[in-house]
Amino acid sequence: MTGQDQASELKVIAFDVFGTVVDWHGGIRAEVERMLPGVDGDAFARAWRAGYAPAMRAVMARIAAGEGGFTLVDELHLHILDEVLRDFGVEDQLDRDARRRLNTAWHRLPAWPDAVEGLTRLKARYTICTLSNGNIGLLTEMAKRAGLPWDCILSAEVFKAYKPDPRVYLGAAGVFDVAPNELMLVAAHPDDLAAARACGLRTAYVERPLENGPGRPKDVSPDPDNTFHARDIVALAEQLGC
């Protein structure tokens, strides 16, 4: 099948955001180096991001055990920041207000250079939305600053469940009253795409080889289970004939 055959029933394209649409490493590194002179911003950014998966697993385990509620990613990021500051031995350099300011660096992440053009082209034919564990306020401020032209901001916060919980992927299909295979998830992360596929969504992988920083290239090999594989979002738009 050609790309256009693959897309024949597609109505809505949902995007993972951190790493897929915006450059978390570059954005966090720059703000860390500005607010914490002398700190290795490259390593700090990776450490902050690395804290996310275990923190999220802990929240999900507490929710599953009936011991906790839904937590905004802004709160998780702040909690992880406290730990990373301690690990880097610089916890005395930022007071509570400064930590809160640095924490909103995640709201100010820069778009990858292809993102605005690619999204704008896709938006002309499809409904495009975020589908991120990031909270709505974070994603809204990011979109406003970076000029990301979403039709709609969907978040784990809407579904009170986090990816890779099926309720998020199927919830997005429900919001738009479409069948799962009329919805496609775009992400730079195989685990997110695999969970979406398991719910019946189409999937598109976009290569972000430098997501983790210039010194840590990622494996971006194609996986035939994805409906599309694209270098970036402009290339995906081209494959879809947009």
Place this chain on the structure above:
Amino acid sequence: MTGQDQASELKVIAFDVFGTVVDWHGGIRAEVERMLPGVDGDAFARAWRAGYAPAMRAVMARIAAGEGGFTLVDELHLHILDEVLRDFGVEDQLDRDARRRLNTAWHRLPAWPDAVEGLTRLKARYTICTLSNGNIGLLTEMAKRAGLPWDCILSAEVFKAYKPDPRVYLGAAGVFDVAPNELMLVAAHPDDLAAARACGLRTAYVERPLENGPGRPKDVSPDPDNTFHARDIVALAEQLGC
């Protein structure tokens, strides 16, 4: 105080949608007259809209009694449509598929002529969002068709509560991590504005004298309890110095 003093701490402007930003009467009337030739589209549109408040009260009562869950406005509209078709004696003219098509007329409502310009001007300085009982999918399709430049689509569907429940107004402030008085609701409906004020929000009334159709002008007298009173959304942008 001048308008700009009143707005000094304002960060987010949330909009009621049906009647305030889009012309439900004109939009529904046109689609009814196209799909149901010979039916009085003016009266049919008013009857469909009039069914909304009692249907919503019934849903809220069922939820309060623990007998029902959150219901999308798309579903309410379809249920009311069935009743109105019967009341107008034309239930035989539309099968189930045609009813579903007519029901999505609420997704295709035209913007009032000032809305796109007014929202675009306000968006340059503030975060602008919907705050409607309409479901997210409905509001997204409407925005895409009418060119409404929302930063974010907020809906009762996010909060699993309907206006005038305080959880909706305070929930919107929570999403953006702002104090209630840093958020303003814009609406053409005094009851919605009164409920928002009771939660500490600022309020702006916009006149929509022909919301119910050309033959049924509304009282649009100012209420001094509102922070702003404006002829339309462009006039509100001017009062805010946008």
